[in-house]
Amino acid sequence: MTDANARRAAQLLHHRKAGLTPGEPIAPPIVPATTFHLPANGTGANGYSRAGTPGWTELEAQLSLLEEAETVVFPSGMAAIAAALFACLKAGDRVILPADGYYVTRVLATEFLAGLGVEAQMLATRDYDSADLGGAALVYIETPSNPGLDVCDIAAIAARARAAGARVVVDNTTMTPFLQRPLDLGADLVVAADTKAPGGHSDLLAGHVAGRDAALMARVRDWRRLSGATLGPFEAWLLHRGLETLELRLERMCASARFIAERLAAHGAVRDLRYPGLPGDPSHRMVGGQMANGGFLIGFTLADAGVAERFLSACPYLAQSTSFGATHSSAERRARWGDAVPEGFLRLSVGIEPVEELWRGIEGALAG
Structure with a gap:
């Protein structure tokens, strides 16, 4: 871990300390209120929950430490993506989007x-x-791409986009701010689905937008207020709690993914393995610079759809689900969602299981 990431991880765990008074809870409380006391000529931190809540304040403080930028939370990753797009675009504009990124x-x-x-x-x-x-008008980047794990150079693209008069938004869901820092590389906004690794337990939907341009972030915040794309108090609390273990979980997930990827690469049933952390992978050029490591996602192809589905059913340690970044490992056959991948292509998200036991389960299912 870099010194900067170590500092962010420590600050994230203790961000409430300076503001606590004697007797206050260390963990933030869940506040389900939608309205707040506003006497005549009075002002307060909150007025109506579509504009702000105590839970958002705590969560955004945490995420802002992680992103080192103003952050606005949303009820899903797609809500965050929509906010960034609507904040940046108007009629007559052209946006460049990844043909191989998240299809939604x-x-x-x-x-x-x-x-x-x-x-x-x-x-x-x-x-x-x-x-x-x-x-x-806008260049929208997703690197590594989901599910193919191709990469591009954020800093170089941001410089070229700026010269062309375009803004840059980066979807950093597959990496998180601990593993890749698009704002430091010149992006105007970063978006993320915190449903994935930041939440980490497959029990919440959430997302965020972060940026360092105050005027642009004001538009993002206005979009949330006017569209009503608001995060619930319990979800805010769950994400706040999940973030406290994100760095620790990522360390194990990424180390295990490298281990599993090496084993898969040597297995006779596996074709076209993709993992940026392996030196021979086309995306490895970004590891150690733009990307801290290869991440926790692996792509590979089995013989056909039937073989892939039997593998998924046979492995005792793989959840068959359409998300990623959780404590449990999961995998799915992406062709069923319309991604331009072979019928036997699988996206594997490595969790925090003991890695040798995880591999025994995967190896046994591949042999079946």
Whole structure:
């Protein structure tokens, strides 16, 4: 862990300390109130829960320490993505989106933004580094891409986008701020689905937008207030708690992913393995610089859809679910969602199980 990440991890655990008075709880309370006491000519930290809540205040303080930027929380990753897009785009604009990134972002652009006069250009992640960005109002990046794990150079793209008059938004869900820092690399906004590793326990939906441009973040905050895309008090509390173990969980998840990826690469049933942490992977060029390590996601292909589904059913330590970043390892066959991948392609999210036992389960299922 870098010194900076160690500092952020420690601060994140103790961010409430300076403001506590004697007898206050160390953990933030859950406050389900929607309205707050506002006497005549009085002001308060909160007035109505669509504009702000005590839970958001605690959670945003925590995330702001992690991002080192102003942060606004949302009830899902897609709500955060929508807020960033609507804050940056207007009729007549063109946005560049990853053709191989999270598919729901593309659907939002084609089904809704297009109807409002925004043109969406789809571009493979591996082509971002050489693409002409001229004429775009917004360049939206997802690196490593989900599920293919291709990468692009955030700093170089941000510099080129700025020269072309475009803003840059980076979806950092697959890495988190501990493993990749898009704002430090020149992005205007970072978005993330905190449903994934930050929450980490498959029991909440949440997301956030972070940025260092006060005017742009004011638009993001206004979008939340006006659209009503608000996070519930219990979900805010769950995410606050989940963040406290994020650094610890990531350390084990990423180390285990490297171990599992090496074993999978040597297995005869596995084809086209992708893990950025392996030296031979096309995305390895970004590890150690832009990316702290290879992350916790692995992609690989089995013979066909039937073999892949039998493997998923046979492995005792893989949840068959469509999310990632949880304490438990999970995997799914992504072709069933329409991703442009082979029928036998699997996205594996490595959790915090004892790694040798996890591998025994995977190896046994591959042999079955």
